[in-house]
Amino acid sequence: MNDQAQGLRDLVSNQQSQPPSKATRIITVTSGKGGVGKSNFTLNFALTLQKKGYKVLVFDADIGLANIDVLMGITAKYNLYHLLKKEKTIWEIVQTGYNELKFIAGGSGFQDLIRLTEEQLDDFAEQVSQLNGSVDFIIFDTGAGLSKETLKFILAAEETIVVTTPEPTSITDAYAIIKMVSSMDKQVRFRLVVNRATDWKEGKQTADKISMVAKQFLQLDIPTLGYVADDGSVSKAVKKQVPFTIEYPSCAASQAIDKLTDDFIARQTPTDNEAGAVKGFLSRMIKLLKQ
Ligand SMILES: Nc1ncnc2c1ncn2[C@@H]1O[C@H](COP(=O)(O)OP(=O)(O)O)[C@@H](O)[C@H]1O
Numbered sequence: 618m619n620d621q622a623q624g625l626r627d628l629v630s631n632q633q634s635q636p637p638s639k640a641t642r643i644i645t646v647t648s649g650k651g652g653v654g655k656s657n658f659t660l661n662f663a664l665t666l667q668k669k670g671y672k673v674l675v676f677d678a679d680i681g682l683a684n685i686d687v688l689m690g691i692t693a694k695y696n697l698y699h700l701l702k703k704e705k706t707i708w709e710i711v712q713t714g715y716n717e718l719k720f721i722a723g724g725s726g727f728q729d730l731i732r733l734t735e736e737q738l739d740d741f742a743e744q745v746s747q748l749n750g751s752v753d754f755i756i757f758d759t760g761a762g763l764s765k766e767t768l769k770f771i772l773a774a775e776e777t778i779v780v781t782t783p784e785p786t787s788i789t790d791a792y793a794i795i796k797m798v799s800s801m802d803k804q805v806r807f808r809l810v811v812n813r814a815t816d817w818k819e820g821k822q823t824a825d826k827i828s829m830v831a832k833q834f835l836q837l838d839i840p841t842l843g844y845v846a847d848d849g850s851v852s853k854a855v856k857k858q859v860p861f862t863i864e865y866p867s868c869a870a871s872q873a874i875d876k877l878t879d880d881f882i883a884r885q886t887p888t889d890n891e892a893g894a895v896k897g898f899l900s901r902m903i904k905l906l907k908q
């Protein structure tokens with residue numbers, strides 16, 4: 618394990634000599650419970666960021682239920698699996714979706730990540746590091762709940778967006794995932810998105826419940842990124858396999874994503890790390906792999 622970590626460390630420090638044009642920030646999107654709208658949120662948030670002038674890459678890291686490609690009606694020719702098997706380079710598995718949105722389809726690749734040899738892991742890290750500077754944001758859509766892989770991505774990323782709905786089961790599961798992750802690393806930054814809220818009030822009440830409990834029992838501040846309306850257009854768009862912000866740009870859910878994205882942009886602080894977040898992400902991955 619140590620040799621493997623050394624390889625990654627060398628790779629990361631080599632990057633320092635060639636500063637990228639701009640820093641890439643890494644965000645994970647997760648939830649306690651499945652089916653809360655994580656993939657729809659990730660995709661439409663990414664498309665909206667892109668519309669507002671940022672370059673975004675969506676990385677589908679949901680092993681069991683990878684479906685970013687399905688939501689766009691695109692059959693991804695290559696996915697992570699081909700990268701891990703060294704059949705393709707990272708640039709060859711990057712697919713292009715609506716409005717030139719770049720994405721990497723999940724496939725079954727992530728299951729293999731924990732079983733990779735040192736050499737394969739070095740290759741993987743080197744390939745991922747090539748993305749540094751090529752986009753402004755890499756957004757990982759992770760699986761629900763806390764699998765080993767999801768946990769590694771959350772712990773390594775700069776910031777994690779937790780998606781919940783106002784349903785009590787979704788709220789308790791969102792809190793459970795926050796509690797588990799923060800017990801392993803207090804530094805992880807979370808932000809909440811309440812999806813499928815009937816109105817603004819219900820969205821706020823849901824977010825308040827989680828942030829109050831997190832404050833009281835975990836001494837954690839969990840800011841809210843925003844609320845997305847429960848909107849029949851989402852399901853209609855899913856059936857058409859067109860992202861809802863593209864198919865129904867003025868529906869309530871699209872408007873909510875638009876506002877939330879503006880708030881997200883307004884609150885961005887420049888990344889501390891000059892060499893960019895991909896480097897930080899890889900360093901943190903090394904630490905996790907050593908454990
Ligand atoms: N804002 C919303 N309003 C109404 N229905 C929604 C909304 N978001 C998601 N859904 C419904 O929930 C389903 C599951 O969403 P999905 O993004 O695949 O969830 P996850 O990735 O969390 O499993 C969608 O197919 C859609 O029918």
Ligand SMILES: [Mg+2]
Pocket residue numbers: 655656657679682684
């Ligand atoms: Mg999903």
